[in-house]
Amino acid sequence: MTLTTEQSWQEFLRHYRELSDLRGIDSLLGWDQSTYQPPAAAEGRSRQMALLARLTHAHATDADYGRTLDALQGRTDLDPAQARMLELARKDFEENTRLPAALVGEMSEHWGRTYTAWAAARPGGDWDGMVPLLEKSLDLTLQAASHFPQYADPHDYYIGQSDEGMSAEVIAGVFADLQRELVPLVQAVTEASEPRTDFIGGANRYGQAEQLAFGERVIRDYGYDFTAGRQDLTHHPFMTRLGDQDIRITTRVRLDDPTDALYSTLHESGHAMYEQGIAAEYLGTPLGGGVSSGVHESQSRLWENLVGRSREFWAAYGAEFRATFPGQLAGVSDDELYRASNVVRRSLIRTDADELTYNLHVILRFNLERELLAGRLAVRDLADAWQAAYRDNLGLEAPGHQDGVLQDVHWFFGPVAGAFQGYTLGNIMSGQIYAAARRALPELDAQIARREFGPLHTWLREHIYQHGRLYTPEALIERATGAPLAADDYLAYLRSKYGELYGLNL
Amino acid sequence: MTLTTEQSWQEFLRHYRELSDLRGIDSLLGWDQSTYQPPAAAEGRSRQMALLARLTHAHATDADYGRTLDALQGRTDLDPAQARMLELARKDFEENTRLPAALVGEMSEHWGRTYTAWAAARPGGDWDGMVPLLEKSLDLTLQAASHFPQYADPHDYYIGQSDEGMSAEVIAGVFADLQRELVPLVQAVTEASEPRTDFIGGANRYGQAEQLAFGERVIRDYGYDFTAGRQDLTHHPFMTRLGDQDIRITTRVRLDDPTDALYSTLHESGHAMYEQGIAAEYLGTPLGGGVSSGVHESQSRLWENLVGRSREFWAAYGAEFRATFPGQLAGVSDDELYRASNVVRRSLIRTDADELTYNLHVILRFNLERELLAGRLAVRDLADAWQAAYRDNLGLEAPGHQDGVLQDVHWFFGPVAGAFQGYTLGNIMSGQIYAAARRALPELDAQIARREFGPLHTWLREHIYQHGRLYTPEALIERATGAPLAADDYLAYLRSKYGELYGLNL
CATH class of the missing domain: 1.20.58 (Methane Monooxygenase Hydroxylase; Chain G, domain 1)
Structure with missing residues (x-):
């Protein structure tokens, strides 16, 4: 038939x-x-x-x-x-x-063994024991890619799995531009004087229930739909789609720092609003999800950083934040909250990094991946190359490999490729998309200061969210912003914001 | 090969x-x-x-x-x-x-339609609209049973699905004995004067978090293992096995009555401790579960009623309960807590019924099922027969069918057979098993008054829990108690407890 x-x-x-x-x-x-x-x-x-x-x-x-x-x-x-x-x-x-079933089985078994070994090796920073395992991982990574000869560069095969249409070469170019500007920018900002942060950390204590309620209040204003989602506590925050109308987020709470839970909630709500905004007729089809890790990250970063760490955000919420924690925040102004939300510090750990230094952590990992895959860097030299990259980019050296090459799980539980680029692609896209939204919505800053997020949410839904995976990431960005992907808008945003914050002429 | x-x-x-x-x-x-x-x-x-x-x-x-x-x-x-x-x-x-696939499909489709119709008909008590659907349900019930000719009585096929080895005839005999004794017992008790309950209901308010913490404290003492389980809130409380080491329970909270959540928690903990106590080597095999709905219910009722509604229980926990709710329970004695936990009232709704009247609700449903299946009662006469049974057994008549024949979902979302007998089989078994435990543990009452539940828990684990489905329910009961299933111990328990409580010579 x-x-x-x-x-x-x-x-x-x-x-x-x-x-x-x-x-x-x-x-x-x-x-x-x-x-x-x-x-x-x-x-x-x-x-x-x-x-x-x-x-x-x-x-x-x-x-x-x-x-x-x-x-x-x-x-x-x-x-x-x-x-x-x-x-x-x-x-x-x-x-x-x-992929041949034997190779799939071998990979699955090897990733499991490597993960277990990594979890045991990490606390003591035992890099040497990981070398043979990671050598095998690299070998399997290249073997699997060889079954997809349409990708001339094996890196592209892995990048394509999460960031369709992007190539290592194009990304390397964009990242090099960004890196060239970021290194001196971080240098200048970290030499300037730090803002007041005495109300964060140390002996400060902020109630968990109040922290959670405050964050949920903000993302309700943003437009996260709690009838089709919820927030719970986890060790590592994440967003997850459990069904067409079931997009949940999680957060974590540090009792001494209410900005930790808040920005985690804002970040995940950005991922979630993207998923919640996909056209109903695409759900349950191949179009029913975010189109790439980069575009996804652009939406989380946009609501977390470009909206949530803005002066207007704290104009909108500063008073309510103080009223939520009257004892702890007495005498802390909106400006001080704004500045404290944008402290820049060089650090060793990617997941703790601020908006400005974060991309350097990602770019150096991407470059190391590239060298490994091209055979220009041997696995046994990776830890030293890592240390050198941190010295060059951030002026820091990890005292032990647990805070160096062993800090992230990514390379130790899967292919040694394609794991990190999405984070910085997302940051770059967030700047480009926000600039386009700002052109379309001339009153955007004033709207944010009034907690009026409808226009921005609607613009994003129309230009990004609703399309799901209908367009490739590149096509989506070009349709939404009128230009191909480039770091210019993002860099302009960083220069303008941090120049003003730290009184620098950047 | x-x-x-x-x-x-x-x-x-x-x-x-x-x-x-x-x-x-x-x-x-x-x-x-x-x-x-x-x-x-x-x-x-x-x-x-x-x-x-x-x-x-x-x-x-x-x-x-x-x-x-x-x-x-x-x-x-x-x-x-x-x-x-x-x-x-x-x-x-x-x-x-x-079962032929066509019949399975027809049943599934029909149960779904009937459930939807029931949910719509129930609030207004619209019985007439349900008659044709329930007639079809009865027909399908009998059709399906006809594929299992080893059961001479179709009722036995359905009873066997949840209460292996039990037959309608045997159950009917045991139930008739119980009913004969319960009707005058309920009559006598409900004519006696009611104990003090002014601290429950009405404008009383008990905090939810305190209620939950108190119940969890008690079941931790009972022996429920929170490392392999947890308690959450639901509309209808239940116990569920999510994995070998994942046996969760749920409860509900009434702010005006802290005994509601407490006894629901104790009940579900009994189900859960049974599941948690099954021998590790049986998990994931056909032996890895409770053996029947009757035996399961015996364990929930044992910890809820025979332990939890005893004088010794309140000797053990009365002071802490008062300390948990000092404003609400000032001046309420252990004896008054004990008596308030054992109020007997005739009522129309099975799920709200007390220990003494509950079985009458079940027995009359079982008898109606039996008449329907035997063709001695037509579906169109079921509502009238229901009303007559409530008049005869409880002296009550439902003002509308929503509180009568339409009150339980069971017959409206599956076969019209085998849905209820397990509850009362469980009560009967709980009396028989507890009497055996008491013979083996002469200090049991004193132990309970000291919150020393280890001996009872260990006895139950050894005689009931660990075996999972290794023995049939009948064999398990006989091994554990030394006698075949009979209502004598349970009736003796009821007579002794309620005679003393209400000053009656029963």
């Missing part, structure tokens, strides 16, 4: 809907694991997740599904959204079917 | 472990649905659960799995636990494969 295009199309949608629902179930298992799961349940949960992964893989590589995709291939009666759905689904299918 | 018995056995265990893990995943989906899921997520979650149910059904009826079971059939080298595992697995497999 030959199916008509329409029948094949319906069968394709039905099957993809199931894949999407399986992924939602997996997200629930992961969410619960991080939020409420009792400690003794860990082993059983891992087994449940492995089983679900096997079932999902079987579903994603189902031979009938492959035939349905084949039947739709080359049809000319699909509209552009349908054609894009098919393109993405076919790419996923090939991704899932082209 | 022919597998050896050992290979077939390992394959059987592997497959069953996966089934067990799939059920754990389903339990998580259900748990989240009742606890934290945001409102807009409901539709998507239903679809996820339906998908998982299809995958689980496919796994449970897998032809290779059937062949593995066949290969093990008749082998004589299995030990008794293995033989029982195989017996239960084969019963499940036949249960899952014998």
Whole structure:
């Protein structure tokens, strides 16, 4: 029996809907694991997740599904959204079917062993023991990429998995531009005098319930929809899609620093509003998600940094923040809150870094990945190269490898490639997108100062959110901003903001 | 290739472990649905659960799995636990494969339609509209049972699904004995004067956090293991197994009545301690669960009623309860707390009923089911028969069918059979098991008054919990108590307790 295009199309949608629902179930298992799961349940949960992964893989590589995709291939009666759905689904299918099962098994087993070894080696900074494991990881990374010869550079294969259409060469160029400007900028700012931060850290104490309620109040104003989401506590904050109308976020609380939970909440709400804003008809299809890690990060950073760390933000919320913590914040002005939210300090740890230094952490990792993949850097020399990169970029050296090359899990639980670039691509995009929004909304600053986020949210929904994965990241950025991706707007934003904050002529 | 018995056995265990893990995943989906899921997520979650149910059904009826079971059939080298595992697995497999797919589909579709209609009809008590749907339900109930001719009485087929080995005839006999004694007992007690309850209901207010903490404190003393479980809030309290080491409970809070949350917590902890006490080697096998709804309910009722509503319980916890709510409970004695926890009132609603009247609600439902299945009662006459049964047993008549025949969901979302008997079987068993424990532990009352629950918990673990589904319910009861199931101990407990409480010679 030959199916008509329409029948094949319906069968394709039905099957993809199931894949999407399986992924939602997996997200629930992961969410619960991080939020409420009792400690003794860990082993059983891992087994449940492995089983679900096997079932999902079987579903994603189902031979009938492959035939349905084949039947739709080359049809000319699909509209552009349908054609894009098919393109993405076919790419996923090939991704899932082209690697030999033996290699997939070997990788899975090796990543597991490497992760366990990393978790044990990290506290003591034992780099030497990790070298042979990471050498094998690099070998597997290159082997897997070799099955996708359409990528001349293996790095591009991995970058393409999370940042479609981006190439290592283009990213390297943009990052080099950024790095050249950032290093002296960080130098100048960190030599200037630090703002007042005596109300943060040390013996200061801010109630957890009040911190959480304040953050939730702000993101409700932003436009995060709590009827289709919620916030819970986890060790590491994240955003997760559990279903079409179920986009949850998590945060963490430091009792001595209420800005920690606040900015984590604002960050995750940006990811979540992107997901919540995708057109309803795309949900459960290949278009029903954020298009790349870079674009995703641009939305979290936009609401966290460009909105949330602005002078206007603190004009809008400073009084309420003080009223929430009257004892702790008596006599702290809106300006002081603004300045304290934008302290710049050189540091060794990426996840603790501020807006200005963060990108240097990412760029140096990206460059090291590139050298490893090209064979210009040997794994055994990676730790030294790491230290040299920190000296060059941030003027710091880690006292132990736990705060150096071993600090991030990424390279130790998967391929040694494509793990970091999205963060800085996102920062760059956030500057470019915000500049475009600002041109379209001349009253934006005043609106923010009045907690009037509707115009910005609507603009983002129209130009970014609703499209899901309809356009490639590059096309989306160009449509939304009128220009190809470039770091100029982002750099201009940093120069203007930090120049004013630190009284520098940047 | 022919597998050896050992290979077939390992394959059987592997497959069953996966089934067990799939059920754990389903339990998580259900748990989240009742606890934290945001409102807009409901539709998507239903679809996820339906998908998982299809995958689980496919796994449970897998032809290779059937062949593995066949290969093990008749082998004589299995030990008794293995033989029982195989017996239960084969019963499940036949249960899952014998019904024609068309009938399964028709039932699923009909239960869904009936549930929707019931939810709409219930608030207004619209019984007439439900009659044709329930007639069809009864027809499907009998059709499905006809595929299992080993049960002469279709009622037995449904009873056997949750209360293995019990028959309608035996249950009817035990229930008749109980009913004969309960009706005059309730009559006498409800004619006596009521104890003091002015500190409950009305304008009284008890903090939610304090209520929850108090209940959790008690069940920690009981022996509920919070490292392998947790308590959350839901509309209807329940216990659920999410994995080998993940047995969660839920409760609800009434701000005007702290005994509501407390006894709900104690009840669910009894279910949970049973599940937590199953021998580790049975988990993930057909033996890894409670053996029947009756035995399960015996454990929840034992810890809720026989322990939790005892004079010794309030001797142990009265002072701490008063200290938790000093304003609300000033001047309320342990004796008054004990008496207030054992108020008996005739009522229309099963789920609100007290220890003494509860069984009458169950027995009259069981008897109505029996008449329906035997064709002695027509569905169109069910509402009148319900009213007559309440008049005869409790001297009450529902002003509308929402508080009568439409009050429970059970008959309106599945077969009209086997839905209720487990509750009262459990109460009867709780009396018999507790009497046996008391004989084995002569100091039990004194131990409870000292919060020393270890001896009781250990006795229950040894005689009930650890065995999981190794023995049939009947065999388990007989092994644990030295006698076959009978209502004598339970009635003696009720007579002694309520006679003393209400100053009656019962």
